Amino acid sequence: MKASIESEKWFKQILEQDTQFGDNTPDWLMEYRNQAKQLAHDSFDRGLLPKRKQEAWRYTSLSKLQENSFYLNFDASESEKDLRLKNEWLGGFDSYRAVFVEGRFSSQLSELDGLPSDCYVGSLAQAMTKYSELISKWVGQSNANQSSIFSQLNNAMLKDGLFVYLPKGKQLKRPIEVIYLSGGEEKLLLSQPHNLIMIENAAQATLTERFISLNTLVHFNNYVTEVFLAPQAILNHVQVQQQNFQSYYLNHVGLALESESDYCGTFLALGGAMARTELSVDFKQAGAKCSLNGLYTISEEQVIDFHLDIRHGVPGCESETHFKGVVLAKGRAVFDGSIVIEKDAQKSQAHLSNKNLLLTRKAEVDSKPQLEIYADDVKCSHGTTIGQLEEEQVFYLCSRGLSEHNARKLLAMGFAKDSLNQIKITELSHTLETLIEGVLETGVKQ
Numbered sequence: 047m048k049a050s051i052e053s054e055k056w057f058k059q060i061l062e063q064d065t066q067f068g069d070n071t072p073d074w075l076m077e078y079r080n081q082a083k084q085l086a087h088d089s090f091d092r093g094l095l096p097k098r099k100q101e102a103w104r105y106t107s108l109s110k111l112q113e114n115s116f117y118l119n120f121d122a123s124e125s126e127k128d129l130r131l132k133n134e135w136l137g138g139f140d141s142y143r144a145v146f147v148e149g150r151f152s153s154q155l156s157e158l159d160g161l162p163s164d165c166y167v168g169s170l171a172q173a174m175t176k177y178s179e180l181i182s183k184w185v186g187q188s189n190a191n192q193s194s195i196f197s198q199l200n201n202a203m204l205k206d207g208l209f210v211y212l213p214k215g216k217q218l219k220r221p222i223e224v225i226y227l228s229g230g231e232e233k234l235l236l237s238q239p240h241n242l243i244m245i246e247n248a249a250q251a252t253l254t255e256r257f258i259s260l261n262t263l264v265h266f267n268n269y270v271t272e273v274f275l276a277p278q279a280i281l282n283h284v285q286v287q288q289q290n291f292q293s294y295y296l297n298h299v300g301l302a303l304e305s306e307s308d309y310c311g312t313f314l315a316l317g318g319a320m321a322r323t324e325l326s327v328d329f330k331q332a333g334a335k336c337s338l339n340g341l342y343t344i345s346e347e348q349v350i351d352f353h354l355d356i357r358h359g360v361p362g363c364e365s366e367t368h369f370k371g372v373v374l375a376k377g378r379a380v381f382d383g384s385i386v387i388e389k390d391a392q393k394s395q396a397h398l399s400n401k402n403l404l405l406t407r408k409a410e411v412d413s414k415p416q417l418e419i420y421a422d423d424v425k426c427s428h429g430t431t432i433g434q435l436e437e438e439q440v441f442y443l444c445s446r447g448l449s450e451h452n453a454r455k456l457l458a459m460g461f462a463k464d465s466l467n468q469i470k471i472t473e474l475s476h477t478l479e480t481l482i483e484g485v486l487e488t489g490v491k492q
Contacts, residue, residue, distance in 0.1 A: 053095045056112045060199060060236060061086055063118050072174060074182045075204065082201030089195045096194060105380040105412040106351045111294045111320060116236035116266045118203060119148045129155060129227070135258055137474040141223035142167050148228060149237030149267075150206055160220070167222055170209040170242060177211060185242055188272040189326035189355070190300025197298045200238045200270045207239035207270075212249040214276075221252035221471060228257070229265040229293060241271040245279040245307075252282040254474060257297075259290035259317070266294040273300065275307035277331070283311045284469055286478060287321055291346050295321040303363075305331035312468045313369075315342040315350045316481060322351040329363040329391075340369035341465035343482055344377030344409070345489040351380040356398075358391040358421075365395070370465050371402040372458055372482075373409035374489035384416040385428065392421050398428040403435070403461050405454070405490055454490045459483060 061083065089095065096103045129147065136143075144167055145155035151169035158167055166173055174181060185204075191197050208224055228237055245251060257267065267289070275281055289295055295318045301309055315321050327336050342350045356365050371379045381400045402411040413430040435457050443453035462482055469475040 053097070053108070053112060054090050057086070057090070057095065057195060057199065059115060060118070061202060072178055072182070075174070078186060079202050079204055082198050082204075086195055086198040086202055089198065094195065102194075102353065102382070105378075106320065106322060106349055111266065114234050114264060114266070116234050119150070119235050119237065131155060131225070134477075135225055135227075135256070137223055137254060137471060137477060139221065139223070139471055139473040141221045141254075142218070143223045143225070144168055144208060146208070146224070146226045146239060148235055149226075149239045162216065162218075164213050165216055165218070166209060166211040168209060169206055170240060171206040173209040173211075177209070180211070180244070181209070181242065184244060184274055185240070185272065188274070188300025188302050189328050190270050190272055190298040190324070194298075194324075196268050196296050197270050200240055200268055200298075203238055204240045208241040208243070210243040210251070210253065212245050212251055214246045215248050216246070217250040218252070221254060224253070224255045226255070226257045226267070227260050228267055229259045229261050229263045229290065235265050237265070237267045239269055241269065243271070243273045243281070245275050245281050247276045248278040249276070250280040252471070254284040254286070254471065256286045257289055257295065259293055262290050262292055264292045267296070269297040271297060271299045272302075273309070274302045275304060275309055275334075277305045277307060279304075280308045281310070282470060283309065284314075284471075284474065285311070286314045287317060287323070288481065289317040289321070291317060291319055291348065293318050297323045299323065300326045300328070301336065302328050302330055303334035303336060306333040308335045310337045310468075311339070312465065313338070313340040313352070314465070314478060315340075315352070316485065318348060318350065320349045320351075322353070324353045325355070327354075327356040327365065329358055329360050332360045332362045334363045336363075336365045338365070338367040338369075339465055339468045341462055342369075342371045342379060343374075343462070343485045344371065344379055345374040345485060347376045349378045349380065352382070354383040356385045356396065358385070358387045358394040358396060361391055362393045363391070365397070367398045368465075369400045370462060371400075371411065372405065372462055372486070373402060373411055374405045374485075376408045378410045379412070381411070381413045381415075381430070383414070383428070385418070385426070387419045387421050387424050387426065389420045392423045394421060395425045397426065400430040402430075402432045403458060404432065405435070405458060451490060455483070455486045458486050458490060
C-alpha cells in the first residue's frame with residue numbers, strides 16, 4: 047500500500063505542474079488535455095498505477111525512476127543556439143532533418159530546405175494553425191494512448207512534438223531524419239513530445255528517429271508516437287534509442303494501418319538505465335502488411351523492455367515480427383509479444399520470433415511470446431530462444447588466429463547484424479554497426 051501511495055505522489059507531482067500553454071491554444075486541444083488529466087486521476091482512484099503485481103510490469107520495476115523528481119521544460123531553450131550537431135549524432139546521409147531539444151522543436155538546428163510545399167515535417171505546435179482540423183481529428187486515435195498512465199501524462203500536457211504529413215500520392219526522394227536531444231540541463235528534466243505521422247493514400251516515405259543524450263545527466267523522456275497509414279501508403283521507419291546509462295525512456299508507439307498499406311519498422315535499443323517501448327498494431331482494413339524488426343544490446347545493469355500488442359481484426363493482413371537481443375554484464379531484457387487473431391480475421395498471416403544471446407552468466411532474459419487464434423483459416427507461428435555462444439565456433443575461430451575476445455565479438459556481431467540489414471540507408475546502418483561494435487568490445491567476456 048505504501049508503494050502505491052508513493053507512486054501516486056510521484057505521478058501527481060508531474061501532473062500538477064504549471065503547464066503555461068498560452069492564449070493561442072485551440073479549444074479542442076485544451077479539452078483534450080483536460081480529458082487526459084481526468085483519465086489520469088481516474089487511474090489513481092482505481093489503483094491502476096504500474097506495479098510489479100501487474101502482468102505488464104511484472105519484470106520491470108519503476109522504483110529507481112520514482113526516486114527522482116522530474117520537471118517539465120515549458121520554456122524555449124536559448125542554449126540550443128550554442129549547440130552544434132556532432133558527427134556521431136547524424137546518420138551521414140542526405141535528408142530532411144528535424145531536431146528537438148528537450149522535447150521542443152529547434153528551427154535553428156533543423157534543415158528542411160527542399161521539402162515539397164504540400165508536405166509538412168516539423169513542429170506539431172507550429173502545425174496547429176495550418177493543420178488544426180486534421181490534427182484534432184486524428185490525435186489520440188491510435189492504441190498508443192491506451193497503454194498506461196504514462197501516455198495519459200503525455201496527453202495531459204501535450205504541447206509539441208514531431209508532425210509529419212504527406213498528401214495523397216507524394217513520394218519523398220530523401221529520407222526524413224529526426225534527432226531528439228535530451229539531458230542538457232542541470233535540473234532533472236522530463237520531455238514529453240507527442241508525435242503524429244500521417245501518410246495519405248499511396249504516399250511513401252522513409253523516417254529515421256534517434257533519441258540521444260547530450261551528456262551523462264539523469265533525464266526522463268516519455269514519448270507517444272502515433273502513425274496513420276491510409277490505403278496503399280508505405281512507410282519505412284527506424285527508431286534508435288541510444289541515451290546514456292543514467293536516463294529513463296518510455297515510448298508508446300501506435301500503428302493504425304488501412305487497406306494495402308505497408309509498414310516496415312526497425313527498433314534498436316542501445317542505451318538507458320530503464321528503457322521500455324510499447325508497440326500497438328491495429329489493422330483497420332483488409333490487406334495491410336506490417337513488418338517489425340528489433341535489436342537490443344544490454345550491458346551494465348540496464349533494463350530494456352519491449353511490449354508488443356498486434357491485433358488482427360480484419361481479413362487478409364500480414365504481420366512479421368523478429369526481435370533479437372544481445373545481453374552482457376548484469377543486463378536484463380524483457381520481451382512480451384502478443385498476437386491476437388480475431389474471429390473475423392480469416393486469411394491472416396502472423397509470425398513472431400524472439401532470439402536472445404547471453405554473453406555473461408549474470409545476464410538475464412524474460413521472454414514471453416503469445417499467440418491467440420480465434421479464426422480457422424490462418425498461417426501463424428511464434429517462438430523464442432535464449433542461448434549462449436557455441437564453444438565449438440569460438441574454438442574454430444581461435445584456431446584460425448583470432449583471440450578468444452575477438453572470436454566472441456565476431457560471433458555476437460554476426461548474430462546482431464541480421465537486424466541491421468533491415469535498415470535500407472547504408473550510411474545509417476554503418477553508423478549503428480560501429481556503435482554496437484563498441485558495446486561488444488567492452489562487454490564481451492574475454
